[in-house]
Amino acid sequence: MKKILFILIIAVIALAMTNPNEADYREHVRQKEGLAGTIDMAVTYLFSSAKKGGIQRENFIIASRFHRGGDGVLPRQNLAWGIAQQFIDIKD
Numbered sequence: 001m002k003k004i005l006f007i008l009i010i011a012v013i014a015l016a017m018t019n020p021n022e023a024d025y026r027e028h029v030r031q032k033e034g035l036a037g038t039i040d041m042a043v044t045y046l047f048s049s050a051k052k053g054g055i056q057r058e059n060f061i062i063a064s065r066f067h068r069g070g071d072g073v074l075p076r077q078n079l080a081w082g083i084a085q086q087f088i089d090i091k092d
Contacts, residue, residue, distance in 0.1 A: 015062035020082035022057050025066045028080075028087050047073045055079070 020028075029037040044054030048071065058065045063083040070076025081088045 012062060015084055018084045019059065019062060019064055020085055020087070021064070022053070022055050022066070024085065025055060025057070025080065025082060025087065044068050044074065057082075 026041060029041060033040070041054055046054075048054040048069065054068050054074075056067055058067070063081055065081055066079045066087075068074060068077055068079060078090045080090055
């Protein structure tokens with residue numbers, strides 16, 4: 001039982017250390033969508049009234065949810081989940 005608990009604790013620590021941030025997500029969008037993704041992020045930044053910029057992150061320690069809008073002109077749109085430096089795109 002102690003081994004299983006130890007393995008779970010190590011897994012949670014590893015996931016928490018590899019939890020992606022906003023910069024990681026922006027780079028993911030640039031690589032995936034190229035120029036169109038970069039322009040989309042710039043336009044989102046211009047219309048957003050948040051201090052952080054257009055893309056925002058909700059941190060859940062071992063995973064993060066990325067979204068844009070919801071704070072002004074733009075309606076909130078969930079974009080992706082990030083876990084272990086990987087991204088899972090959300091289709092609304």
